[in-house]
Amino acid sequence: MSVSNTEVFAEVRRVTEALANEDVSTFEALEEFRVKYLGTKGLVKGFLEQMRHIPADQRREYGLVVNALKQAAELRYQKAKAKLEAEAEHTRAATLDLTAPGEPIPLGARHPIAITMERIISIFERIGFSVADGPEIEHDWYNFTAMNTPEDHPARDMQDTFYIVGAPGMLLRTHTSNVQARVMTARKPPIRIIAPGRVYRNETISARSHAQFHQVEGLYVDEGVSFADMKQTLFYFAQQMFGATKIRLRPSFFPFTEPSAEMDIWLGTKTEEDRRLTKGTGWLEILGCGMVDPQVLENCGIDSSRYTGFAFGMGIERQALRLFGIPDIRLLFENDVRLLRQFASAL
Ligand code: DAH
Numbered sequence: 001m002s003v004s005n006t007e008v009f010a011e012v013r014r015v016t017e018a019l020a021n022e023d024v025s026t027f028e029a030l031e032e033f034r035v036k037y038l039g040t041k042g043l044v045k046g047f048l049e050q051m052r053h054i055p056a057d058q059r060r061e062y063g064l065v066v067n068a069l070k071q072a073a074e075l076r077y078q079k080a081k082a083k084l085e086a087e088a089e090h091t092r093a094a095t096l097d098l099t100a101p102g103e104p105i106p107l108g109a110r111h112p113i114a115i116t117m118e119r120i121i122s123i124f125e126r127i128g129f130s131v132a133d134g135p136e137i138e139h140d141w142y143n144f145t146a147m148n149t150p151e152d153h154p155a156r157d158m159q160d161t162f163y164i165v166g167a168p169g170m171l172l173r174t175h176t177s178n179v180q181a182r183v184m185t186a187r188k189p190p191i192r193i194i195a196p197g198r199v200y201r202n203e204t205i206s207a208r209s210h211a212q213f214h215q216v217e218g219l220y221v222d223e224g225v226s227f228a229d230m231k232q233t234l235f236y237f238a239q240q241m242f243g244a245t246k247i248r249l250r251p252s253f254f255p256f257t258e259p260s261a262e263m264d265i266w267l268g269t270k271t272e273e274d275r276r277l278t279k280g281t282g283w284l285e286i287l288g289c290g291m292v293d294p295q296v297l298e299n300c301g302i303d304s305s306r307y308t309g310f311a312f313g314m315g316i317e318r319q320a321l322r323l324f325g326i327p328d329i330r331l332l333f334e335n336d337v338r339l340l341r342q343f344a345s346a347l
């Protein structure tokens with residue numbers, strides 16, 4: 001330290017006085033001011049570092065003088081900053097065009113799968129069905145065994161079903177029929193539910209199929225439920241959903257229903273689209289259905305000598321493609337906003 005103590009004191013005081021003359025009229029100048037006085041290599045810091053060269057009996061006073069400088073610098077800085085900010089805000093307000101149109105708020109859209117599911121749900125809710133839910137990661141028992149699917153059934157094959165590695169007996173559900181088993185083991189009739197959800201199959205992805213898709217399951221169990229009840233319920237659905245005037249039930253097989261059927265709706269062959277969808281027959285296959293196999297009731301602890309029921313299961317994707325004229329199933333899962341945006345105003 002070359003300067004004498006008196007010089008240091010005088011220097012601090014001089015700097016303190018000079019500070020009032022600094023230019024702080026712009027944000028840039030203010031920042032330079034801050035760096036010069038209050039920065040880590042600034043004047044205040046520098047003077048404080050000289051403390052050790054000050055004789056002990058003068059340190060208190062020195063401390064007070066440097067502190068006065070620091071406070072003066074901070075005060076100047078804060079005041080100038082507040083002033084600059086107020087000015088900037090004023091300029092913004094003055095140049096604000098109150099007649100300019102508002103910033104558009106981007107509207108979200110329901111996904112076509114969700115829209116389709118909701119339509120199906122509301123149709124069934126109107127006739128007393130309520131929504132039930134089940135897990136996508138499911139135990140073999142609910143997905144297959146309770147549903148009367150034999151150990152050697154091809155659906156259980158690794159080629160068709162995703163099994164969870166390291167969790168024996170656990171799989172990704174292959175259909176929403178697991179919810180039937182879940183609901184029937186948990187509560188007793190009358191049961192009237194629909195269960196929408198995602199299902200998984202080990203399939204090659206193409207324009208017509210995907211390894212992940214959606215289904216809606218239906219189940220009605222009570223005393224005296226008949227095949228005629230099923231037919232009328234499904235006809236009502238076909239009318240409401242597609243405006244169909246005719247349905248057709250073809251005998252089929254499912255392990256969990258007996259008898260089983262597949263339901264087609266009549267679209268006709270008038271339009272190109274209808275001919276393509278129905279492969280020229282006029283009939284579009286919509287769902288699988290049947291009377292709940294008594295063995296399934298018993299597996300779930302329901303007395304099959306007292307109760308009967310019907311069940312059905314349908315895929316959502318194909319219905320969504322038809323409802324919205326979407327040509328390729330993969331478009332549904334690409335999350336391209338250009339597709340989704342088109343549904344911003346759909347129901
Ligand atoms: N679970 C069947 C499937 O994924 C669909 C199905 C058919 C469900 C008949 C049912 C039914 O409840 O009764 O192909």
